[in-house]
Amino acid sequence: MRLQFILSEIGIGLRRNLSMAVSVILVTFVSLTFVGAAALLQQQITQMKDDWYDKVEVSVFLCAQGSEEPTCAAGEVTEEQKAAIQAQLEAPEIEPFVQTVYFETKEQAFASFQEKMSDQWWAAEVTAEDMPSSYRIKLADPEKYQVVADVLTGRQGVEEVLDQRRLFDSLFLVLNRATLVSIGIAGVMLLAAVLLITTTIRLSAMSRRRETGIMRLVGASNLFIQLPFMLEGAIAATVGAAIAVGALWLGVRYLVTDWLGTQVQWIDYVDAADVLAIAPFLAAIAIVLAAISSVVTLSRYTKV
Structure with missing residues (x-):
């Protein structure tokens, strides 16, 4: 009721x-x-x-011919500078933050460039010598980018350290x-x-x-x-x-x-x-x- x-x-x-x-x-x-x-x-x-964030990489672009960065004043990156950078990435204080390191040559960078920019008229003017070689670093923890960046930024032979996460x-x-x-x-x-x-x-x-x-x-x-x-x-x-x-x-x-x-x-x-x-x-x-x-x-x- x-x-x-x-x-x-x-x-x-x-x-x-x-x-x-x-x-x-x-x-x-x-x-x-x-x-x-x-x-x-x-x-x-x-x-x-x-x-x-689990897929992004840190790209360490090395000095190419004609680079105007202060760290590239001596010209294109040398083998000694590459060895010093590789040794720094394998140092005990950095190694725990790095999962894998892949080195991309100028020729590989040029092939990737041609594949992505083949429809651009100006791409034909670019040669492999114009491309920078680079280290592609997969981090164990993407949030620890700054640790790697601080170690590599400003080193002789390094033109730029770029974190793909910035794009996102x-x-x-x-x-x-x-x-x-x-x-x-x-x-x-x-x-x-x-x-x-x-x-x-x-x-x-x-x-x-x-x-x-x-x-x-x-x-x-x-x-x-x-x-x-x-x-x-x-x-x-x-x-x-x-x-x-x-x-x-x-x-x-x-x-x-x-x-x-x-x-x-x-x-x-x-x-x-x-x-x-x-x-x-x-x-x-x-x-x-x-x-x-x-x-x-x-x-x-x-x-x-």
């Missing part, structure tokens, strides 16, 4: 404030979509770092800033959702103040009086969360997996399973929103 009464009160409240309930659903949907997008974007960044850091910086923007927008929208849920509950409570007064006179508890209002906000917020999860699932499924995944295939993207993994998190946020709004509102507007 009590359950039937509570359900009846919820239906009455939602019908009386239908437009406000729809507004709560829409604002919750938009805000949680931004929250979910930020979570998925951060997960994508972490996934890309795990995949790419700019991309990750942009993505991280996009995450922060999404979080900021989500925060504003979540605040709007709280205010709307509060307004909805307040209007519903005010429109039924006479009924709640009668219920108090007959001895109804605060929980029994307030529960229908609390559930109204919770239902509207949960519906918004469900729509947000559906929108994120469709976006990932069709925009990321089906479209972007076929255009750029060398990236391991987040998928629909990741959306389902964050769905309970989004639902929990919706419930917390409703709970905060209920606590703020009901203690005042359900009093006789």
